[in-house]
Amino acid sequence: MVQLQKEALRFKAATVFFVLFVVIFLATSVALLAYLVIEQIEGASTSLKEPISKQHITCDVLIIGSGFAGSFAAYQLAPQVKDKLCLIEKSDRDGGRIYDVSEYPGGPVFGAGALRVTGKQTTMLALAKELGMTLQTVEDEQELLKVRGRHYYRGGPTLLEGEAARGMCRDVFPSANCSNDSSAPTDERMFSILSRLREERPHLIDAHPDFPTLLHSLFGDEGVAFFEANSYHSLVSSISNQAALDFIESEEGTFGALSYPLGGMSQYIIRMLERAITDGLRLFRSEPAVSIESRADGTFVVETTTLSITADRVLCAVDPLGFAGISGNVAERVKASPEFQAILPKTSITVAAWWDARWWEQSVLHRNRNLTRITSHGNCFNGMEVAVFPYGRDQNVTRVVYDDGACLDTWRLLINAGASSEKLTNEVLRSLQQVFHDVKVPRPRSLIGYVHENAWHFQHPKSKKSNKEILNWSMRPTSYDHFSLIGEAYNLNLSGWADAALKSTMAVMMKYYNVTYPCLNEPSSPAYCPLGSSQFSRKPAEPRQIRLRLP
Incomplete structure (x- = not known):
């Protein structure tokens, strides 16, 4: 009996021990599993923070930005620098503020950004001729103004x-x-x-x-x-x-007849980059510059998300808004300059619309005029551009909204909601109907809206700098030799025009790259050479078939 009691106690103790063992084992397993999960998460987080292995590239000249200025610089330098010329672009398209859009893939395009050149911008006209572009010129343009209810x-x-x-x-x-x-x-x-x-x-x-x-x-x-x-x-x-x-x-006096490129303003970009690539340019898209450093030996190191580029010279076609995400001693020196801080980006909104028919021609306001623009600040659409040049007219396309003033926030919200948004369409129709009171404005086939956060540039009100001082500073903006800023943002006398970017770049080419432009005396002035004279020293290469991403 006593023996049985001892066996029972022994069994109970063993059971208790086993239960405790199981509990401890389970608790330990859970703790270990939790530890491993946390370690895995922290390890993944740590690995994300570790530097990505970057491709190292060496260039004689690096261009940052493939907008008009950067593309023109590449076009001019590629015949001499060849494959030692590099160009990086932050987005997956070229052109910057030159941005042509199409109603459908592969269709004819219309400008959501830059749209035309003027008859007085002879350097732009000469460049178009050299590139083999076709310009459609409109001699007789008329504008309708609606002002306080009158036309x-x-x-x-x-x-x-x-x-x-x-x-x-x-x-x-x-x-x-x-x-x-x-x-x-x-x-x-x-x-x-x-x-x-x-x-x-x-x-x-x-x-x-x-x-x-x-x-x-x-x-x-x-x-x-x-x-x-x-x-x-x-x-x-x-x-x-x-x-x-x-x-x-x-x-003052810089307009003249307006010319519209067949295929849009992006033809400038496409053709310049085609020829530059033919001559050896290395172009890297979707590579935003994150750091611009100058080393003790005078060379530059520019870091992107996947590239580390060493270059002897840098042409930086980045506007002030784009510098926000760029670090490094060169970038910080630029951003600290009073001239840089004086520049004020201006936002604009555009909305392009394609129609089944040119309904505006039925309005009494048209009256068989060559009506190319309607301006009305009394409602949000602000300005409408009517395409009367054949390439645009055949598309039945208009720029139904241009605004850089009071309604920017309204349009930004509507556009960010999507081009198919009923609210965007309804606001466009409401605004147009207020002007064209005698016809029923139909619904467009398609709408494409675009927000240009840095469409053009002026100076902050406190600035005492002249526009020419800004331009001169941009050619050598820091104590670091062989670094220049180019682009419309730095040639403010011609603000808003591709001509500004062209002449800013030409000025730097002349001063630091031994390129000759016979008629370029004052890069902040609109007109130079007569059209029959030679304005460019470059001998164009024979273009080969290259697949470029359309702006």
Whole structure:
């Protein structure tokens, strides 16, 4: 009996021990499993932080950015530098603010960004000729203005712009003192006053904190309202007086007939890069620069996400907004410069629409005119571009929205919601219907909207720099030799035009790369050589078939 009791106690103890063992084993297993999972997660996290093995590349000249400036630089240098010329681009397309879009894959294109060149931009015209491009020129363009409920026309052979502007001023802005004689402050007169301000009343420039307050002091509230009504772009914004006057003086008399490239403005980019690649250019897309460093031996090291590039010289076609994500001693020195900090990016919105028919031609507002633009600041669409050149007209395409002012946030929200958004379509239709009151505006077949966060550039209101000072600084912006900035953002007298990027690059080519342009005397001025003369020293290579990503 006693023996049985001992056996029972022994069995109970063994059972308790076994249960405890199982509990401890399970607890240990769970803890070990948790530890392994955590280690795996932390290990993965750590591995993400470890430097990615990068491809090392050596170049004589590195170009950063394949917008117009970078593409032109590649086109000019490739015949001499050949495969020692490299170009990196942050996105998967080339062209930058030159961005052509199509209603369907492989179809004809229309500009969501740059659209045309002017008759006075002779260097752009000569470059198009050298590249073998076809330009479609529109000689007789007319613009419809809707101002405070009334419609006015300007341009064309039978309407004098000054007379039309004076008539509008008398009708709609009578308190602006714009009646009768030639000294009335019409848009022409206003621009004339502004262009002579430095000579006649220079004290006013520093006496007012920004351009709108300067305009109000000169023309009064209604005069400024008249000035705005005549402007397609939103010039009346808080920008530097000095820079705004530089821009106005440079723009005066620089237009002439407008020319539209067959195949869009992207033809400049496509053809320049085709020839540069034929001559040896190495082009790397989807490679954003994250660091620009200068080493003690004078060479540069530019890091991207997957590349480490050593170069003797760097041409940086990155605008101020693009510098936000770039580090390194060169980039930091650029960003610390007063000239860099003076530059103010301007945002614009465009929406392209394709239609089943050219319905606007049925409106009494068209009246068989060669109507190319409708401007109305009374609603959000702000400006409409009508394609009358054959390549665009045959598409039944219009730019139904251009806005760089009051409605930017509205359009940004609608566009970011998607091109198929009913709200975007409905807002476009509502805005157009307010102007074309006598016809029913149909629904478009397709809409493509685009937000240009850095479409063009001015200067911050506190800046005292001239636009020419900004341009001169950009050619050698730091103490590091062989580093230059190129692009529209640094040639502010021609802000908004591809011509600005072209001439900024040409100026650097002349000064530091031994390239000769016989007629380029002043890169902040619009016109140089007569069209029949030689403007480029490059001998074009015979292009071969190269697959390029369309802008």
